[in-house]
Amino acid sequence: MTICYYKVNYFMKYNPKKIESKWQDKWASKGVFKAKNGSKKKKYYLLVEFPYPSGDGLHVGHCRSFTAFDIIARKRRMQGYNVLYPMGWDAFGLPTENYAIKKGVHPSVVTKKNTDNFRSQMQNLGLSFDWSREIDTTNPKYYKWTQWIFIQLFKNGLAYKSKISINWCPKDKIGLANEEVIDGKCERCGTKVEKREKDQWMIKITNYAERLIKDLEEVNYLEKIKTQQRDWIGQSHGALVKFFVEGVEEHLDVFTTRIDTIFSGTFLILAPGHSFIDKYKNKIENIEEVLKYKEDSKNVSDVDRTNQDKEITGVQLKGIVVRNPATNEEMPVWVADFVLEHYGTGAVFADAHDKRDFKMAKKYGIPLRTSIKPPASAEGFGEAKDDEEFVQKVKRLEECYEGEGTLYNSQQFDGLKSADARPQIISWLSTKWLAQPKVSYKLRDWVFSRQHYWGEPIPMIFCKKCGWQPVKEKDLPITLPNVKKYKPTDTGESPLSLIEKWVKTSCPECGQDAKRETDTMPNWAGSNWYYLRYLDNKNNKKLADEKLVRYWMPVDWYNGGMEHTTLHLLYSRFIFKFLWDIKAVPASVGSEPYKKRTSHGMVLGEGGIKMSKSKGNVINPDTIIKQYGADTLRIYEMFMGPFEQMIPWDTKGVVGCRRFIEKIYNLANYKVASGKPNIELKKYLHKSIRKVSEDVELLKFNTAISSMMEFVNAWQTSAEGLDKKDFADFLRILSPFAPHLAEELWTETDLKDLCCIQKWPKYDEKLIEEKNILLIVQINGKVRDKIEMKAGATQKEVEKLVLKSEKIKALIGDSEVKKIVFVPNKLINIVI
RNA sequence: GCUCCUGUGGCGGAAUUGGUAUACGCGCGUGCCUUAGAAGCACGUCCCGCAAGGGUUAGAGGUUCGAGUCCUCUCAGGAGCACCA
Helix, strand or coil, rough: CCCCCCCCCCCCCCCHHHHHHHHHHHHHHCCCCCCCCCCCCEEEEEEECCCCCCCCCCCCHHHHHHHHHHHHHHHHHHCCCCCCCCCCCCCCCCCHHHHHHCCCHHHHHHHHHHHHHHHHEEEEEEEECCHHHEECCCCCHHHHHHHCCCCCCCHHCEEEEEEEEEEECCCCCCEHHHEECCEEEECCCCCCCCCEEEEEEECCHHHHHHHHHHHHHHHHCCCHHHHHHHHCCCEEEEEEEEECCCCCCCCEEEECHHHHHHHHCCCEEECCCCHHHHHHHHHHHCCCHHHHHHHHHHHHCCHHCCCCCCCCCEEEEEEEECCCCCCCCCEEEEEECCCCCCCCCCCCEECCCCHHHHHHHHHHHHCCCCCCCCCCCCCCCCCCCCCHHHHHHHHHHCCCCCCCEEEECCCHHHHHHHHHHHHHHHHHHHHHHCCCEEEEEEEEEEEEEEECCCCEECCCEEEECEEECCCHHHHHCCCCCCCCCHHHHHHCHHHHHHHHHHEEEEECCCCEEEECCCCCCCCHHHCCCCCHHHHHHCCCCCCHHHHHHHCCEEEEEEEEEHHHHCCHHHHHHHHHHHHHHHHCCCHCCCCCCEEEEECCCCEECCCCCCCCCCCHHHHHHHHHHHHHCCCCHHHHHHHHHCCCCCHHHHHHHHHHHHHHHHHHHHHHCCCEECCCCCCHHHHHHHHHHHHHHHHCCCCHHHHHHHHHHHHHHHHCCCCCCCCCHHHHHHHHCCCCHHHHHHHHHHHHCCCCCCHHHHHCCCCCHHCCCCEEEEEEEEEECCEEHHHHHHCCCCHHHHHHHHHHHHHHHHCCCCCCCCCEEECCCCCCEEEE
16 A cells, blocks of 8 residues: 655644634635525524623633534534524623623623623634624614514513512612522522512513413423423412302402312411402401501511421401302401412412411311321321321321322212312312312513613603503614613612603603603513524514524524523513514414523533632633633533533543644644555544434534544554545544644645535445454353354354353353343353 | 432543443553653553452342343432422
8 A cells, every 4th residue: 555644734733823713714704604594405593592791701611512512513514504503692781780880881881892702702712603693682773672572562461560579689779580589589699689569560471371381392302491391380270269258249269279178178368468358458357467467478588488497377367257169168267478479369278188277277276177088008197107097197187188088078079089079079169150170370470670771771651641652663772871870779760760861751652741661671681582683683674584584493403501491491482472473473483482402511610619700710711722722622621521411620631632632633644645445444433423423413522522532542553544535534523523623634635625614424334334243152141251253143153153162161061051142243141 | 398310430421222331531550752851652540369260330129141221219419399279
């Protein structure tokens, strides 16, 4: 074989600095990553959550997920797809506003600085984003459409103002949605949240609760993501039951999922904020005591109210009596703070089959009755020794049984199982108009107002005569005015309320003097629909052109953090459904924005703790790129471990990836040959092509890389060089991972065009097929020998061979062979 | 409390889905090279044993010819939900 070496800078050391910027410039100037709008190719829309451009710069965690999907994007392009892989900035947010307040700089200046930094960091990584489609949620040309969507919500009756008790963060001076309160603390700053009454814009996401659950069937999300969405929406099927109040022409509605226990209902409990209390003040004999209880419960934060160890408290509404619709018996009415205003109807009927009710009744001497007999071996006997004793204790009201069972004390329903009894009781009561089936959700309407400067102004105007009016669409966007002070006010009003000139306007309906809404929108507003704006980021007449939406949507694959799988994912699905309903999105696209959703694991600091400035363990990608190169960083981030798993950073591990890259660079110098291909190496290569092709689709980047390493190791130890054509194939599979190196070696090996626009290689099935296999010989399931033989041998052939072997013969000895298990091409197991 | 996930060398992790446990990388050891160090290269590296051999996937049991993988219990770690009627 004639060997001719392709000398790539033979005496030069691998220098990523030179190589990388050169190719980044070339890709940009040739526009190879631009998604083409009119293309006849099949489209592929890959989306990664756009980051909040913080002043700290890109996190190595960003690099990980962006690189992962960059690999998929590059692979898809090589597979012949028209790929859209865009990037933008979710730039409204408190840190920017806080920085602006502190330094007295306008937030937009800070944002510009940060996004410039982020962009250049991403470009240094060689990410193949289509930068011509960049978006920024704080750009008025963008938030014009965020405001437009709000107006559509309003016009369709899905946005309304309501005085509600909101979660108030005293540090950030901002109202928070329930979703943003974690353990009773502000999600951002960790300050204990207070309650405040405020007039807030609300969005009726609850109208979509059922569809948001049902349509999950259509999409390909990780199962745990679907579970989280379902849990958050919290659907439960039950019944709405009427309890008539004595002496009043009215009833109290109660939602229950356990109507099978209705016959044991002996009292009713209202939430402290239930409207019945105010409405029938004069009927309640001890109204002062009740109102005091109500006031007290307001001061109890949700954390304490939801604390399980807290003692149950309550006050009876003296003078009020309702009738149990099933037994027709009189029931006293109580208030207790463990009953929540916002779930169900804010009222429950109480009985001996609920631990809280049970405790409360025992404490205040309220009569109890049981009507459910626990089945034999019910879970949780309490202190009873056995089933029978437990049943008796339940009957004697010594133990509380919450589970299902067999009904007794329940008139014609005696003897029925709980599950069977429920529909029968509902239909029985419904004939008397006392009950109806009902579905209830934990999901609540979405508080959409924030009292901050750095957000989209809500495009509404209040007129004394006409009420709330939306800004005329031709007047959009309502831009943020320039102010000197961005500080939120202590009164809880938005800083915009202090700018009289801006607030004062005229009513779009009647032209009279009117006032602008001064609240701004929450963070989520801009990220609800951003995936649509990438399709048509410069359109001034529409959110996005219909043709483009039809071509590109839905997103084929969406990846983001696990922390966004409840809120952002739910909100954006909701808004997309809404846009679809009002035909802002063509019907053919369907009402789900994302076909497939995956999540990446966080990158932790060394030692497995969270990376944070205060711990001083933050890794800056720039430093790694400077020291090792972008290709090394890319390979390392993909090689460090399973993509969906949390993983600690280990700078020592980066070195190994740099060695891998240098090894390729050096081997390319002297071990690429033109001539007859080396079959052994070719086999390794094609195995690797298969492994990489398959693993990338499963996000198993770590094993994809390890298979390339195995190939390179074989290449290194082989006596012969690698055929030039095979080398080209290797560069093709390497190029999504280490695009700069692949590009450099591609050119230096006299191959034509750019490596990143080549076809993705196919592996040769026949070549991979092993002609000789290593057959495992087991005796009683233990490995005793390994025989190399040709593939495809039959059991008889193998048996003959094995039983002849001296080693095996000796091991079998005099024992009788009872059974032989044979797995073709794999193993033979002799049972003796 | 409920639901789900995870547990494999000194470390990050592989394992064709029930068929050679520890691939690949880090680290470590020995040697070569070098004035020296670094880098690089070669070999070694789960445990016990000189060896033959035996043991090992958090622990205990089970199913199976065969279990890291399936089932039951226990322990440990993580995530989500949580007076939700």
